[in-house]
Amino acid sequence: MSARISDSAMYAHLWGTPEVREVFDESARVQGWLDVLVALARAQAASGLIPLSSAEAIAEAAKVDRLDLDQVGVATRETGHSTLGLIRELQPLLPESAREHLYFKTTVQDVTDTWTALAVRTVGGIVWRDLRAIEARLLELSAQHRDTLMCGRTHGQPGAPITFGWKVASWADEVRRHLDRLREGSDRWLTVQLGGGLGTLVDAGPSALEVRARFAAELGLNEPRISWLSSRDRPAEFGHLLAMICGTLARIGGEVYELQRPEIGELAEPRPAGVVGSITMHHKRNPEGSEHLDTLARLARSSSGVLSESVVSQHERDGRAWKAEWVALPEVCLLTGSALSLTRRLVDGLEIDEDRMTANLRTHLGQTQNPADPGAAPLMVDRVLRHARAARAQESEQWP
Amino acid sequence: MSARISDSAMYAHLWGTPEVREVFDESARVQGWLDVLVALARAQAASGLIPLSSAEAIAEAAKVDRLDLDQVGVATRETGHSTLGLIRELQPLLPESAREHLYFKTTVQDVTDTWTALAVRTVGGIVWRDLRAIEARLLELSAQHRDTLMCGRTHGQPGAPITFGWKVASWADEVRRHLDRLREGSDRWLTVQLGGGLGTLVDAGPSALEVRARFAAELGLNEPRISWLSSRDRPAEFGHLLAMICGTLARIGGEVYELQRPEIGELAEPRPAGVVGSITMHHKRNPEGSEHLDTLARLARSSSGVLSESVVSQHERDGRAWKAEWVALPEVCLLTGSALSLTRRLVDGLEIDEDRMTANLRTHLGQTQNPADPGAAPLMVDRVLRHARAARAQESEQWP
């Protein structure tokens, strides 16, 4: 039963892409948690804390498709514990001797925070890829329209001329800054959590930190200097970056939305075959995608705010702050995935009406001011292009 | 596939009750939309706009279980239109002659806003019922502990004595104000939307407002004076009230959370049989429910903020604002349902340790200040009780 419209059969596509949904889908999430437990068992076995045979048995058994998730749900509700239901369903799949080595010296938040780091890795990779694709298209448009004159507008009013390429270059440059931020933050975000109940790795023996290092290595994540159970700046920073990215995409969308007004008519978002704008008004062509980018940005900002609030956590674990992240972090990731995908389609198929641009320029600036002077706009375009191309040439297509 | 943890098999119970989930569940929502279309057809038939036979055929066909929602989803994605997929699936179920009378002279937002009003009616009823049940229990506790002395605390520090009943009466009085607000707002919220594409009821003939009145009567909702497609104070007000209610419940939860610290030990939330606090620390008894009330309040505030933003809508319809409501309004309802349910269990089974209250009072206020004087606290309790009882005696158990 799906009570969230964002998970519905009819409308889920508006609030997440299949690709990001796959990261947070329940069975993927549970599999992710199991993978974390497997990595932990391997690290513990390598350090001699548990028998190697137990680690192998755990790796063998920890497959989400061997579990009945509804039954896990029942046990979760019965115990009122976040992972005990899962463990109780999983243990019977293990040989007797390995059962006590499942979920050994660890705690819920070790599993969920580490899994979140894995999810952030995938989502961050998607964001990196899509932002770069958007940037590539924007650079192309910007170069192509470096000298395409149009009205600049301030306070909603046509003013002196700009070029369309210059407008687009401002978007591209903003996207590039987000790419920089993604790169800068990755080391902070892609970090395991391992500490057990209080975060101290108590009872984990003298090799405790060695286990943690192996655990991180198993997963290809970083080791923290210290447990961060109630130190929540990492998700707050990542979530806010995604919300800013959604803001940038909504800025692009908003520009199309406004310039697609027939009274202006300079831009139009692409209209895939088969799409119906309005049943009652057939002639209308609504900028639905552009508009939706704003909706997504509002929701992303709202969820990001929840993450920022969680920075103020109490003691060694604060369920109030942390459980709010369970909802808010995937939410902002899903919304961002949708916004990126929408924007890619938007900029790829963007219709640009140069004639209207010229006509509007004539109308609003008057005959006397022509030929219109875009000032240093084309030169600024060149700078944006040069910088972005150089950065792109040096960086990986993968993140991090 | 459920990508929201709030819709997951394992954790959905934390973020919504079955009862509220049933309101927003996809099939219930679609049935609700169909019910709205049926009411519209009936109203139109009664006014002679469409044949009665068409209205009857629509009423006959408009059953969610006759539709393949996944197929509706496919058609929704293909058309890029919010309801056209649904209509296209439904039309073949109608006799040829009735097909054009389905979704006649109406628009998406007529259907969704009216359905939302129906959902608000159900959710508001649940909130009313649960708040009154919580109030009843709080009044009971308040009367019972009218004179139970304990430390008052300001800035986290024990100060002069209060009574436990007085503390509880402050909660009860706040709950009563929320009940007042629920009552005052109902006429505003339980209002249909009917106007067609622009909201003007164009082409609906001279009986247009008569149809709207019949439509409202069919559904037991109010008629607006004017279409409110881009006038969104109603959802903003309702959502904020729910968020405030969640805040009040989180205040109660927070008090239990803090006073359950073993160092204080004056209160404890009930612990259902079978519940496991901590796997690693067996002796611990975590105030998970109380804590969760704070999480729910954070998320509800966040979604409520989205609704407030929607008040600033543009022109005659603004998809940016309105689509954000699609997510945010159900969300705040679901979270509130969960918070109410949790609080009912919390206050019903609340453990009160009078001995610790007395002991703490002695420790912190010292021997010399005893007997402790609670001032006019008991008299204030009496006032709260008197007012609430009188109000309860006069009001309906149902809302609105």
Place this chain on the structure above:
Amino acid sequence: MSARISDSAMYAHLWGTPEVREVFDESARVQGWLDVLVALARAQAASGLIPLSSAEAIAEAAKVDRLDLDQVGVATRETGHSTLGLIRELQPLLPESAREHLYFKTTVQDVTDTWTALAVRTVGGIVWRDLRAIEARLLELSAQHRDTLMCGRTHGQPGAPITFGWKVASWADEVRRHLDRLREGSDRWLTVQLGGGLGTLVDAGPSALEVRARFAAELGLNEPRISWLSSRDRPAEFGHLLAMICGTLARIGGEVYELQRPEIGELAEPRPAGVVGSITMHHKRNPEGSEHLDTLARLARSSSGVLSESVVSQHERDGRAWKAEWVALPEVCLLTGSALSLTRRLVDGLEIDEDRMTANLRTHLGQTQNPADPGAAPLMVDRVLRHARAARAQESEQWP
């Protein structure tokens, strides 16, 4: 030294009106606090708690212009206490015998919450007056343009025709709902706080509640049933209503902002003599006022969110929540005052270009669809007018 641009000599006018600023101005605030202390002393004297001569001496001395506020500031910082600096400056102005009767059996929050209720009374009165003035003008415009055809617009795109009066009537109806809310909430907001340190009126003797009743009567405010030191739904509700009102005004402003685009040209905000739109582009006429309404609404929403967070308060006083209100509640009042004043000017001088409305309608809807049919729009205007006029006829020009 003014570090807030909102308090600056150059720009304060953008972020508050003189009238609302006068409510929150430091000397007015301190005088308000002193008035509260005088009312308390009178109530205590009437109940025999302190000598009448002391109450008279306090009333005589409690004049803000007899205090050196900078010196009060020094003493406030030295003691680290919110009101002790004030008391220490005031006591020397009293005869020896009356000194102990100043600030007798009370606490900071009694004074500040009660003063806030007084401020809310004044601000609410201004809001009531201005909203009614705006409504009056909107009704006038609505009646006048009941049949003035123009393009309706959805998703930013011109659609079927509406009338300008109908658009305005939707604003008017929304304003009317805010007036309803203002009326409904007044009893909750205009309530004194009196309870001393913990809120229990300890040591206030058997006449404690009698003193509180007299105190409330002195100030013309309501008596609460129970102290509300950490029960903060009242400010949260009031603040959110103001934020919604700002949202409504921003909706009106946004409409002017968009329809003032020269490409559309249907509306224009008035331009007072002497105002310069742009130094660099002399021909431009920026919708600065309309635009600013959106800025004000953003800031008001933001401050209102702080108030909602304060509902989750701890124990018998929670400085974290309450001190945040010190900043956020005046802020939202100041911003709302500014938004109301701006909107009054906007709607009073609004320029309406019927020719452009007609021309745009022709352009976008085409010759074939004319004569344009506004459906039941004019009839809806009539309903709005009838309801509002009836309500206005029955209600007071004053609030509450």
Place this chain on the structure above:
Amino acid sequence: MSARISDSAMYAHLWGTPEVREVFDESARVQGWLDVLVALARAQAASGLIPLSSAEAIAEAAKVDRLDLDQVGVATRETGHSTLGLIRELQPLLPESAREHLYFKTTVQDVTDTWTALAVRTVGGIVWRDLRAIEARLLELSAQHRDTLMCGRTHGQPGAPITFGWKVASWADEVRRHLDRLREGSDRWLTVQLGGGLGTLVDAGPSALEVRARFAAELGLNEPRISWLSSRDRPAEFGHLLAMICGTLARIGGEVYELQRPEIGELAEPRPAGVVGSITMHHKRNPEGSEHLDTLARLARSSSGVLSESVVSQHERDGRAWKAEWVALPEVCLLTGSALSLTRRLVDGLEIDEDRMTANLRTHLGQTQNPADPGAAPLMVDRVLRHARAARAQESEQWP
């Protein structure tokens, strides 16, 4: 007249430090704007756009103390233009020939955005300095209490032992991440704006970008690749970082607030001589500073949210978004300054009661579990210390 309590004579110290207030004080701000105009004139003179003598005359005249700010305010209100009042007051101080070269080919936002970058440089420097001072003290405490055993607490309940040094190291590590973020973002934030009305540097001649480069060099700021009038990720990122920093400081404050409860008694905030906790309850010692950190964090988060909303800007200038920054960015800076200053005092004078830590550990964990085992906590402390010390040794005491 100060209508904001945050600017009041009595309470301004709670909402900003003298040092940060000095940055945003009206006369400092105006001087900053004048400095920007001087730098612009110099750059324009160097490129031959205006005579050198004009640049010199402007530098000579552009002194805030030669202006009557109240008169500037009057002219600002009369013109309804943000800087025209200032220019009109300043021009008479210039020789006739230089007057047209003041504010030459520039626009309001060039001046204010560039000044904001200057302000951010000062504020960022203060934040850097204070965070490093806090870090230094935390490292000291952490080393000193590396092995001081105490109860860890999760969900508000005492659990297994930790060490106090480990708790503090978690704070220190979070502070270090903020220092990293400050370093990483500086190049983005410390960037001039120069583009004239639309941002294109129209009419600035072939040397337009050369002028911009000189302008940036004059001020020691970076040159952007392209104007960023409506590209507002920079302030959004900086503001959010400050809000996160406030969150971290509120986390530290919250810990003291809770552990200072006499029932726990493990920590206490310092109490400066002369400070009075409560007039009515003399024995009380309220954690006022710790508590206030939470208030500051709430307000900072709220203002930061406004900045994030501004990312969605329209066209080439969007006053709605930008004017909101005028209020919100200084606000978050002022609040952060206050939070840093409070935290410095808090951690410098923090009282640590090791006996209570031991006693609580005994009480809650029981005799049988002793000697208590802090696991790898001390080793994690070592890692935090090692990393932070190495970073400190390599970095400048100044920012950026």
